[in-house]
Amino acid sequence: MSKLLNVLLVGGTHGNELTGIHLVKRWQSLPDEIARQGLKTELLLSNEAASKLNRRYIDADLNRQFSLSELKDSELSSCEALRAKEINELLGFKQTPSQDFIIDMHTTTANMGVTLVVNGDSELALKVAAYVQSKDPGVTIMHQQVNRDDDNFLISLGKFGGIVVEVGPVAQGLLNAEIFEKTRLTVQAILDFLSLQQLTEVVLPKKISAYQFIEKIKLPENENGDLVGMIHPKLQNRDFQPLKQGDAIFLLQTGETQYYEGLPNCVAAFINEAAYYDQHHGFSLLKPVQLQLTN
Amino acid sequence: MSKLLNVLLVGGTHGNELTGIHLVKRWQSLPDEIARQGLKTELLLSNEAASKLNRRYIDADLNRQFSLSELKDSELSSCEALRAKEINELLGFKQTPSQDFIIDMHTTTANMGVTLVVNGDSELALKVAAYVQSKDPGVTIMHQQVNRDDDNFLISLGKFGGIVVEVGPVAQGLLNAEIFEKTRLTVQAILDFLSLQQLTEVVLPKKISAYQFIEKIKLPENENGDLVGMIHPKLQNRDFQPLKQGDAIFLLQTGETQYYEGLPNCVAAFINEAAYYDQHHGFSLLKPVQLQLTN
Numbered sequence: 001m002s003k004l005l006n007v008l009l010v011g012g013t014h015g016n017e018l019t020g021i022h023l024v025k026r027w028q029s030l031p032d033e034i035a036r037q038g039l040k041t042e043l044l045l046s047n048e049a050a051s052k053l054n055r056r057y058i059d060a061d062l063n064r065q066f067s068l069s070e071l072k073d074s075e076l077s078s079c080e081a082l083r084a085k086e087i088n089e090l091l092g093f094k095q096t097p098s099q100d101f102i103i104d105m106h107t108t109t110a111n112m113g114v115t116l117v118v119n120g121d122s123e124l125a126l127k128v129a130a131y132v133q134s135k136d137p138g139v140t141i142m143h144q145q146v147n148r149d150d151d152n153f154l155i156s157l158g159k160f161g162g163i164v165v166e167v168g169p170v171a172q173g174l175l176n177a178e179i180f181e182k183t184r185l186t187v188q189a190i191l192d193f194l195s196l197q198q199l200t201e202v203v204l205p206k207k208i209s210a211y212q213f214i215e216k217i218k219l220p221e222n223e224n225g226d227l228v229g230m231i232h233p234k235l236q237n238r239d240f241q242p243l244k245q246g247d248a249i250f251l252l253q254t255g256e257t258q259y260y261e262g263l264p265n266c267v268a269a270f271i272n273e274a275a276y277y278d279q280h281h282g283f284s285l286l287k288p289v290q291l292q293l294t295n
Numbered sequence: 296m297s298k299l300l301n302v303l304l305v306g307g308t309h310g311n312e313l314t315g316i317h318l319v320k321r322w323q324s325l326p327d328e329i330a331r332q333g334l335k336t337e338l339l340l341s342n343e344a345a346s347k348l349n350r351r352y353i354d355a356d357l358n359r360q361f362s363l364s365e366l367k368d369s370e371l372s373s374c375e376a377l378r379a380k381e382i383n384e385l386l387g388f389k390q391t392p393s394q395d396f397i398i399d400m401h402t403t404t405a406n407m408g409v410t411l412v413v414n415g416d417s418e419l420a421l422k423v424a425a426y427v428q429s430k431d432p433g434v435t436i437m438h439q440q441v442n443r444d445d446d447n448f449l450i451s452l453g454k455f456g457g458i459v460v461e462v463g464p465v466a467q468g469l470l471n472a473e474i475f476e477k478t479r480l481t482v483q484a485i486l487d488f489l490s491l492q493q494l495t496e497v498v499l500p501k502k503i504s505a506y507q508f509i510e511k512i513k514l515p516e517n518e519n520g521d522l523v524g525m526i527h528p529k530l531q532n533r534d535f536q537p538l539k540q541g542d543a544i545f546l547l548q549t550g551e552t553q554y555y556e557g558l559p560n561c562v563a564a565f566i567n568e569a570a571y572y573d574q575h576h577g578f579s580l581l582k583p584v585q586l587q588l589t590n
Contacts, residue, residue: 018572022522026548054572055350109466171404171466173569175525177546227317230470251472253321274468277313277349 004040005198008091008099008162009187011043013063013106013154014275015050016172019183020105026184036191038198042099044090046154047083054173056275063104066156068094068149084154091157094149101125102155102162103190105183107170109274110283111237114186115140115166118210119151122161126293129163130204131193132186139186140240141210142166142269143291163190169237172274206293211240211267211286219282220250220258227280228253231272235283239269243285250282263287299335300493303386303394303457304482306338308358308401308449309570310345311467314478315400321479331486333493337394339385341449342378349468351570358399361451363389363444379449386452389444396420397450397457398485400478402465404569405578406532409481410435410461413505414446417456421588424458425499426488427481434481435535436505437461437564438586458485464532467569501588506535506562506581514577515545515553522575523548526567530578534564538580545577558582 009027011020024043027034034041045051047062058079065084070076071094092098101124108115116132116139118125129141148156155162165186170179196202220229229252243249243266250258268283270276276283304322306315319338322329329336340346342357353374360379365371366389387393396419403410411427411434413420424436443451450457460481465474491497515524524547538544538561545553563578565571571578 022525022548025521025523029548109469169466171464171569173467173572174404174567176567177525177528177531180525226320228320230317230472230475233472233476236472253317253324272469272471274466277468 005038005194006098006100007039007041007191007194008102008158009034009041009043010046010102010104010154012048012051013046013104014056014061015047015052016054016056017107018173018175019107019167019170019180021045021051022175022180023105023184023187033188034191036195038195039191041191044087046087047080049079049083056172063154064152066094066154067152070152087154088157094157097157097159099157100159101194102158103187104153104155104162104164105187106164106166107172107179107183108166108168108270109171110239110270110272111169112166112239112269113138113140113168114182115142115269117142117144117164117166118161119144119153119156120146120148120161123294124160125163126208126291127197127202127204128190128193129210130208130293131202132189133208134205135189141208141291142286143210143212143289145212165190204293207290208293210289210291211269212289214263214266214285214287216276216279216281216284217249217262217268219280220252221280229258231282232257235268235271237271239271240267243268300333300489301393301395302334302336302486302489303397303453304329304336304338305341305397305399305449307343307346308341308399309351309356310342310347311349311351312400312402313468313470314402314462314465314475316340316346317470317475318400318479318482328483329486331490333490334486336486339382341382342375344374344378351467358449359447361389361449362447365447382449383452389452392452392454394452395454396489397453398482399448399450399457399459400482401459401461402467402474402478403461403463403565404466405534405565405567406464407461407534407564408433408435408463409477410437410564412437412439412459412461413456414439414448414451415441415443415456418589419455420458421503421586422492422497422499423485423488424505425503425588426497427484428503429500430484436503436586437581438505438507438584440507460485499588502585503588505584505586506564507584509558509561509580509582511571511574511576511579512544512557512563514575515547516575520575524553526577527552530563530566532566534566535562538563
C-alpha cells in the first residue's frame, strides 16, 4: 500500500456559511465518521475571526488570497491576507505542501444543489468529481481554468489540488438540516473515493460533463450605480438550466422585465447569491464543457 | 372629511433585510403607488449605517430601542440607541408624535408567509390587520401585549400605533421577487384600508384570530454553551402549524432527535430565523388567541 494521503477538511472559509463550520465541529467529536483506510484526515476552521462575527469576512474574501504572489506579498495586511499566510505556513507552504488534498466546504443562497468546483488541471480533483457524480448524477461539476500558482482559492494549497463542495440553497448565518446532510454525504463520498484509489484501481468514466465560468452578470443599476432591479422570478432557482436568448432575467423596480441577450448555449449559476450583492452581480454565466480524464 | 392621516412607511430597520429598503427606494421614484385619498404618506430608511454594511445592526437591534425610558436615557450611546433618539426627534417625539400610523417592513428567513405584528391595544393596527386578513386569509396576525410607553419597537412611535409587515422565507442580504411582491401588495392593502376608513365606515369582523408570543426556545447547546444541533427537518418550514408533544424539533450533531415536550395547543414561528442564532434561539412558541375589535 502506498503511503497515507493527507486530506484536509476545511469549514468556515466564509464565516457566515455555517454548514462547513458545524461539520468540522461534528467531526471533531465524531472522528470515526471521516476515518478511512489509506488516509490521514485533518480538520481546519479557516476564518474563526469572521465566523465569530457571523460575517463572510472581516476585510476581504479569504478564498481569494492564496495565489503564490499574494502569499509572498508582504505589503498585504488585511485580516484575511494575514490569515491566508498563516494557513499557508501551517500547511507547509504552497510550494512544499504537507496536505495532499483539500476539501473546502461552502454554501450558497442559490438553488445549486451539490456543486463541486475543480480548479486547474488537478487530475485527482477531476477523479473525485467524476466518482461523486457517478454515484449521484444530480451533482454538478464546475471547472475553472487557472494554474496552481495563480489560483487564489484555499484548495490550491493542496499538493494534488482540492475541491470546493458548494451546496445550496441555504441562507447565510443558519443551518438547514437537509443542506447539512447533503454536504456531509458528499464529503463522505469524496473520502470514500480518496481511500479507494489509495488501495485499488478505480474505474471512472473517461469524460465528465462540467460547466466553465465565463463571467458574472450585473444586476440592473441606474446612472448613479444604485441597484434598481432584482432577479426575475422566472430565473430564480433555475441554476444550471438552459438560458436562452429572450429569457427573462431581471425585474426592474418600475415593473419592466429585462431579457437575456448574451451568448447562446449557456447556463446561469449562483443566481441570487447574497455574497454577489456587494458588487451588484446577479448571477454567473457558464458554458457546458466535457473534461477528459487521463486515467 | 377628517384631516389627513400621516402614515410613515419604514424600510431597513434591520439593515440586511433588503426588501423594505428597496420598496422605500421604489416608492421614492414611484410615489403614485402609495398615494391615497385622506393620507399623507412619507418614507423613511431607518438604519442606513447598518444597511450600507449589509448588517442587521451596527451595535444593537434598532427595533428594541424605542421604549420611552430608553429614548429618555442619555447614558445609552450605541449607534442604534442614538439613531432611535434621532428618529424619535424627527417624528416629533413619542409623547407628541407627528406620525399617526407607522408601517415597518421586515423579512424573515422563516417560512412565515405574510405575518402582521400588532403590539399593545392599538385599535387602528388591529383593524388594519383584520382588513388585510379579510382580503387574504393566508395572512397571519401576531399580537404582543405591551403598553405603548414600554413598547421598544419603532412602530410604537405612531400616535395610533403601527404594524410590522414580516414576510418570508427570504435570506438576509438579497431580494427575492416573490417576497418583494407579497410585501408590496400587503403594504398597498394596508394603505387602501387606512384611506377607506378615513372616508367611510368599514365593516370588519368583530373577532380576529391571532397568535400571542410565549417564549423563545433555545437550540441544543453543550455544557460550554456551544451549538450542538439544528432545527429538525420535520419542523423546518412548519411555522404556524400545530406543534404537538412528541413532535421532532431538533436534530443533534450526534444524529439524535429531540422532541417537543412543552405546552399543548401551541405553534412555532420564526423557525430557523438567522437573526436568532446569536442567542442560539431555534424558534418562538406562540399560542392562538382571539382578539376583539370594538368598532
